[in-house]
Amino acid sequence: MDLKITVFQQLVSIITSAHQLHYEMTKDMPMQGLTPLQYEIMEFLSVEQPITLSQISECKGISMPNTSREIKKLTELGLCEKIEDATDRRKQHIRLSAQGEARMAEAFAFMRSRFMDRIEGVADDELSEVSRSIERLQATIFRTTS
Amino acid sequence: MDLKITVFQQLVSIITSAHQLHYEMTKDMPMQGLTPLQYEIMEFLSVEQPITLSQISECKGISMPNTSREIKKLTELGLCEKIEDATDRRKQHIRLSAQGEARMAEAFAFMRSRFMDRIEGVADDELSEVSRSIERLQATIFRTTS
DNA sequence: TTATTTAATTATCATTTGATAACAACATAT
DNA sequence: ATATGTTGTTATCAAATGATAATTAAATAA
Numbered sequence: 001m002d003l004k005i006t007v008f009q010q011l012v013s014i015i016t017s018a019h020q021l022h023y024e025m026t027k028d029m030p031m032q033g034l035t036p037l038q039y040e041i042m043e044f045l046s047v048e049q050p051i052t053l054s055q056i057s058e059c060k061g062i063s064m065p066n067t068s069r070e071i072k073k074l075t076e077l078g079l080c081e082k083i084e085d086a087t088d089r090r091k092q093h094i095r096l097s098a099q100g101e102a103r104m105a106e107a108f109a110f111m112r113s114r115f116m117d118r119i120e121g122v123a124d125d126e127l128s129e130v131s132r133s134i135e136r137l138q139a140t141i142f143r144t145t146s
Numbered sequence: 147m148d149l150k151i152t153v154f155q156q157l158v159s160i161i162t163s164a165h166q167l168h169y170e171m172t173k174d175m176p177m178q179g180l181t182p183l184q185y186e187i188m189e190f191l192s193v194e195q196p197i198t199l200s201q202i203s204e205c206k207g208i209s210m211p212n213t214s215r216e217i218k219k220l221t222e223l224g225l226c227e228k229i230e231d232a233t234d235r236r237k238q239h240i241r242l243s244a245q246g247e248a249r250m251a252e253a254f255a256f257m258r259s260r261f262m263d264r265i266e267g268v269a270d271d272e273l274s275e276v277s278r279s280i281e282r283l284q285a286t287i288f289r290t291t292s
Numbered sequence: 293t294t295a296t297t298t299a300a301t302t303a304t305c306a307t308t309t310g311a312t313a314a315c316a317a318c319a320t321a322t
Numbered sequence: 323a324t325a326t327g328t329t330g331t332t333a334t335c336a337a338a339t340g341a342t343a344a345t346t347a348a349a350t351a352a
Contacts, residue, residue, distance in 0.1 A: 003273050004265065008258050010280040011167075016193050017288035018164035021157075023207060035338060047162055054299060061169060066340065068301055090299040090348050112154050119150065119287060127149050130286050133279035134156040140276050141265060142163035181308060200329060212310065214331055236318050236329040 011141065025111040032103070033077070037062075038070055039107075042079065042096070046104045050083060050095035079103055157287065171257040178249070179223070183208075184216055185253075188225065188242070192250045196229060196239035225249060 031039060044060060045051070051059075057067040071094055074080045079100035085091035096104065119127070177185060190206060191197070197205075203213040217240055220226045225246035231237035242250065265273070 003270055003277070004262060005258070007265070007273050007277050007280075008261050010277060010284075011261065012254070012257070013193070014280050014283060014288065015164045015168045016189075017284065018161045019168075020205075021288060022161045022165075027207060037339065043162075047159070052299080059166075061173065062339090063341065064300065065302080065342080068299095070339095072301085088299085088349070092300070108158065111158070112151070115154050115157065116150060119153070122286060124149055126286055127153050129282055131149070131153050131156060133282045134153075134160050136275055136279045137160060137283075138156075138163065140268060140272055142160065142167060183309065198329080208309090209311065210330065211312080211332080214329095216309095218331085234319070234329085238330070 007141070025114045026107075029107065029110050038074055041070055041074065042100065042104055043107075045080060045094065045096050045100070046108075050093040052085075052091050052093055056094065074100070153287070171260045172253075175253065175256050184220060187216055187220065188246065188250055189253075191226060191240065191242050191246070192254075196241040198231075198237050198239055202240065220246070 034042065041056065041060070044056065048055075048059070053067050053071060054064065056062070056071070057064045060067075062070070071080065071082075075082060078097055080094055081097045081100075083093040083095065085093060122130075180188065187202065187206070190202065194201075194205070199213050199217060200210065202208070202217070203210045206213075208216070217226065217228075221228065224243055226240055227243045227246075229239040229241065231239060268276075
């Protein structure tokens with residue numbers, strides 16, 4: 001069969017697995033007043049930061065009014081903050097506040113603990129292989145086509 | 147730094163990338179009357195099939211009443227069907243109907259097309275590397291710990 | 293200058309999804 | 323036989339999210 005088709009099918013399967021693993025790592029995690037969407041935005045912010053409202057809207061597929069609403073709530077909760085753009089006064093750069101960073105550090109610690117249980121028996125040389133494999137995927141198919 | 151910590155951080159990044167890529171492949175895809183959750187269940191069914199209602203509920207983190215409601219809607223739309231269990235008459239095994247399979251084949255064709263555009267310039271030997279990398283991940287960290 | 297575009301906000305309503313209680317049918321343990 | 327647990331259903335309400343219109347302010351194009 002065509003190699004590209006094979007890789008596509010493998011990609012679908014790994015996307016499914018990644019989704020499933022994320023679900024298992026975050027299941028029963030205390031949300032401390034955040035709705036699922038708000039938490040999702042927080043996770044996104046901890047990876048892409050700082051970022052404007054329009055970019056969040058575009059990347060996550062949330063309309064501008066709804067993005068504005070959720071960021072407002074997160075800001076009111078003290079979890080993120082708005083920074084004015086130096087050259088364009090319309091733009092707002094959003095980043096996690098110190099409290100928001102702490103909150104996400106907790107979340108990732110929770111996930112990490114779940115992950116550690118999962119890979120308990122895996123040998124170091126196998127893990128090195130895994131590490132190289134992930135690097136390879138990030139450098140090719142997951143690379144952002146700008 | 148500890149290898150396991152490194153792999154965890156890489157894992158978080160690949161989960162994010164996978165989520166992002168899935169979003170880009172399905173963005174603007176015609177949903178033909180399916181809600182996001184219903185489509186998500188359809189994707190799940192096309193991977194795990196047949197499966198009981200309780201298993202869908204457990205795996206996807208949807209309560210039984212809500213799972214029942216959504217499966218009922220999908221069944222009414224002719225996209226999936228219920229099969230009685232031979233030994234336990236309470237159980238319902240759910241699978242995609244022929245129409246449901248056709249619908250998902252369309253969905254995957256849509257995604258595949260997007261994916262092909264994305265990897266247009268990637269050489270075959272690089273793709274083979276990607277393929278091996280995915281296999282390695284599926285065999286290790288994404289393997290289901292039963 | 294004036295028009296047009298872009299970034300963000302507020303308000304509002306519809307839809308989707310989540311949560312809970314009450315129930316029915318069947319299986320299994322005591 | 324009776325109790326208890328499991329699987330799934332229906333109904334209902336609450337919460338979260340999506341969608342749209344109207345608005346403000348600032349940048350940019352004409």
